[in-house]
Amino acid sequence: MRRWVLIAVPYLWLLALFLVPFVIVFKISLSDVALARPPYIPQFSWDDGIWAFLRELDFENYIFLTTDSLYWKAYLSSLKIAVFSTFLTLLVGYPIAYGMARAPEEWRPTLMMLVILPFWTSFLIRVYSWMGILSQEGYLNQILMWTGIISTPLTILNTNTAVYVGIVYTYLPFMILPIYAALDRLDGSLIEAAEDLGCSRFQAFWLVTFPLSRNGVIAGSFLVFIPALGEFVIPSILGGSKTLMIGKVLWEEFFSNRDWPVASAVAVVLLLILVVPIVLFQRNQQRQAEAEQ
Amino acid sequence: MGQNVFAPWTDPAAEPLIRFQNVTKRFGSFVAIDDLTLDIYEQEFFALLGPSGCGKTTLMRMLAGFENASEGRIELAGQDIDGIPPNKRAVNMMFQSYALFPHLSVWDNIAFGLRRDRMAKAEIDARVDEMLKLTRLESFARRKPHQISGGQRQRVALARSLAKAPKLLLLDEPLGALDKKLRQETQFELMDIQEKTGTTFVIVTHDQEEAMTVASRVAVMDHGRIIQVATPEEIYEGPNSVYVADFIGDVNLIEGRATASGEDGYSIEWAAGQPPLSAQSKRPFTDAQRCHLAVRPEKVAISHDRPEADNAVEGRVLDIAYLGNISTYHVELPSGLVIKAQAANTRRIARRDITWEDTVWLSWSASAAVMLAD
Numbered sequence: 001m002r003r004w005v006l007i008a009v010p011y012l013w014l015l016a017l018f019l020v021p022f023v024i025v026f027k028i029s030l031s032d033v034a035l036a037r038p039p040y041i042p043q044f045s046w047d048d049g050i051w052a053f054l055r056e057l058d059f060e061n062y063i064f065l066t067t068d069s070l071y072w073k074a075y076l077s078s079l080k081i082a083v084f085s086t087f088l089t090l091l092v093g094y095p096i097a098y099g100m101a102r103a104p105e106e107w108r109p110t111l112m113m114l115v116i117l118p119f120w121t122s123f124l125i126r127v128y129s130w131m132g133i134l135s136q137e138g139y140l141n142q143i144l145m146w147t148g149i150i151s152t153p154l155t156i157l158n159t160n161t162a163v164y165v166g167i168v169y170t171y172l173p174f175m176i177l178p179i180y181a182a183l184d185r186l187d188g189s190l191i192e193a194a195e196d197l198g199c200s201r202f203q204a205f206w207l208v209t210f211p212l213s214r215n216g217v218i219a220g221s222f223l224v225f226i227p228a229l230g231e232f233v234i235p236s237i238l239g240g241s242k243t244l245m246i247g248k249v250l251w252e253e254f255f256s257n258r259d260w261p262v263a264s265a266v267a268v269v270l271l272l273i274l275v276v277p278i279v280l281f282q283r284n285q286q287r288q289a290e291a292e293q
Numbered sequence: 294m295g296q297n298v299f300a301p302w303t304d305p306a307a308e309p310l311i312r313f314q315n316v317t318k319r320f321g322s323f324v325a326i327d328d329l330t331l332d333i334y335e336q337e338f339f340a341l342l343g344p345s346g347c348g349k350t351t352l353m354r355m356l357a358g359f360e361n362a363s364e365g366r367i368e369l370a371g372q373d374i375d376g377i378p379p380n381k382r383a384v385n386m387m388f389q390s391y392a393l394f395p396h397l398s399v400w401d402n403i404a405f406g407l408r409r410d411r412m413a414k415a416e417i418d419a420r421v422d423e424m425l426k427l428t429r430l431e432s433f434a435r436r437k438p439h440q441i442s443g444g445q446r447q448r449v450a451l452a453r454s455l456a457k458a459p460k461l462l463l464l465d466e467p468l469g470a471l472d473k474k475l476r477q478e479t480q481f482e483l484m485d486i487q488e489k490t491g492t493t494f495v496i497v498t499h500d501q502e503e504a505m506t507v508a509s510r511v512a513v514m515d516h517g518r519i520i521q522v523a524t525p526e527e528i529y530e531g532p533n534s535v536y537v538a539d540f541i542g543d544v545n546l547i548e549g550r551a552t553a554s555g556e557d558g559y560s561i562e563w564a565a566g567q568p569p570l571s572a573q574s575k576r577p578f579t580d581a582q583r584c585h586l587a588v589r590p591e592k593v594a595i596s597h598d599r600p601e602a603d604n605a606v607e608g609r610v611l612d613i614a615y616l617g618n619i620s621t622y623h624v625e626l627p628s629g630l631v632i633k634a635q636a637a638n639t640r641r642i643a644r645r646d647i648t649w650e651d652t653v654w655l656s657w658s659a660s661a662a663v664m665l666a667d
């Protein structure tokens with residue numbers, strides 16, 4: 001009995017927080033838009049019965065998604081931005097994690113603190129403050145002009161560049177922490193053995209350090225890629241009118257067009273796209289856990 | 294014996310391969326290696342012995358290039374090696390922790406160093422197979438290090454360090470995890486490799502028997518200093534200090550005061566009311582100088598009747614340790630000192646005639662004991 005309860009708790013949790021909302025969203029995506037409250041039909045009523053209700057549902061909205069090029073362009077553009085910003089985050093995050101793992105033991109808790117510290121303030125405020133840095137008369141342009149590197153201010157805000165900056169900045173800790181964990185576990189004598197057997201420092205890094213931190217790199221990349229793909233706040237605040245991301249499209253469908261069924265269809269497709277990397281991520285985690293036993 | 298004995302350290306013209314000159318290594322304020330001077334010659338099999346933490350690994354790491362000497366000079370083949378990175382030294386090291394690459398198979402671990410030398414693929418294959426055969430790991434070549442046993446891992450580490458056939462091979466406790474039989478076989482294998490390749494070996498070991506078996510010379514270390522460097526026989530038969538005598542093998546130590554009697558001969562007052570013991574020493578002792586007499590248990594004879602010998606003392610059997618081929622008798626003298634005597638069990642049942650609580654005589658010749666100053 002107790003065992004049964006223990007097993008049931010996580011499943012109930014999943015059911016309540018994932019499956020039920022998903023079913024609701026999926027149901028809406030099969031409905032039709034209407035001037036009503038809530039703005040879609042059919043509405044389930046006990047009088048008509050379940051069959052009458054189900055008969056009204058169809059896949060019209062999904063077909064609509066394929067007819068309007070906006071949607072698949074937005075998906076593709078989101079994928080591109082997510083892949084590229086994950087790569088950028090890796091480029092920035094790896095050296096930081098490496099430096100942390102190499103730092104003297106007594107510094108490490110402080111460095112770790114510095115990485116986590118941004119989470120103590122609101123995500124929204126932090127993204128907004130980037131506007132003050134990246135805008136035409138922002139701090140970045142002021143510094144660049146003051147040092148004489150440029151003479152006319154750069155346009156960064158409201159471009160894809162600003163979105164990349166925002167994503168890399170926001171998700172950097174998710175990249176650093178798993179890589180740091182992998183590098184921290186690395187036995188220093190392995191590097192010495194590699195050098196002893198004829199590797200230069202650089203070769204030892206590529207042949208030993210990097211392969212042994214691979215699981216951290218994979219975990220970090222997924223932790224950045226998955227939320228970046230559906231990111232809505234960063235492209236809305238920092239991106240321009242040309243920045244096309246599915247999260248933004250979704251928001252507009254819901255709140256500007258009040259077309260809940262199409263918005264739901266967009267969300268369901270996004271989820272299906274995310275399922276692939278999430279499953280891959282889980283598999284990587286599992287393999288790592290097995291290798292450690 | 295007539296043939297050419299390998300002993301370059303006795304030849305003043307011989308150039309050492311490794312030369313430590315007044316080398317000191319500090320970690321912060323801790324002195325790990327203390328003003329150490331040592332020559333090691335080409336083709337030697339040099340063993341480092343000493344208690345845990347005495348600086349054996351540190352000495353090796355300085356040769357491999359992972360630590361720089363704080364003071365002094367280290368030469369390899371006549372060249373000062375200070376600042377030369379590990380990958381530029383013709384030295385390979387087998388790590389005490391093995392340091393096998395966990396993401397590579399046994400085969401790839403062994404091939405790792407060969408690949409760095411840009412060897413032809415066929416050559417690498419042949420060399421790795423040779424190493425696998427030598428260490429009897431053929432059937433494990435495809436496994437990862439975490440899929441094999443501790444002893445097998447140790448052999449992989451050994452194979453990996455041997456693969457490049459370096460000029461100098463550093464082995465930090467290479468055989469500790471092997472069972473006795475495999476250890477002995479590997480010892481002979483190592484000696485064989487050494488003879489075939491002419492590689493110079495420096496080996497750290499906690500096993501004295503191993504050091505005695507394989508080494509051309511043995512260095513006994515303590516607290517970052519070398520106490521004695523000599524051939525295994527010399528170090529066993531003629532230790533230069535109480536520390537070395539006590540560290541290498543089993544020994545009886547009798548404290549007393551020396552008085553010269555004849556050429557190289559001394560008589561030693563060791564207990565009130567007992568006749569002095571006689572001993573010989575090439576090292577001079579002043580009259581009434583405090584000294585220790587070191588006698589190996591196997592040089593002490595045990596009997597019921599008083600024998601005709603240079604030294605004979607009477608005591609009572611306290612304990613008998615039966616070790617199969619030999620028995621060790623612990624005999625308590627009237628002064629309270631316990632002396633160990635060893636006798637071979639040539640008859641099937643150990644010398645039945647001597648048993649617990651018996652009063653027995655212990656005896657040894659004047660040349661059997663070594664006189665050591667404090």
Ligand SMILES: Nc1ncnc2c1ncn2[C@@H]1O[C@H](COP(=O)(O)OP(=O)(O)OP(=O)(O)O)[C@@H](O)[C@H]1O
Pocket residue numbers: 320323325343344345346347348349350351352389
């Ligand atoms: N990096 C280091 N920092 C500080 N102290 C060190 C360092 N490396 C070694 N030591 C100290 O130097 C001394 C000698 O260490 P070493 O590893 O050479 O001992 P060892 O003779 O190899 O011992 P064992 O037989 O246990 O392997 C030890 O007291 C050790 O604590």
Ligand SMILES: [Mg+2]
Pocket residue numbers: 349350351389465
């Ligand atoms: Mg050691």
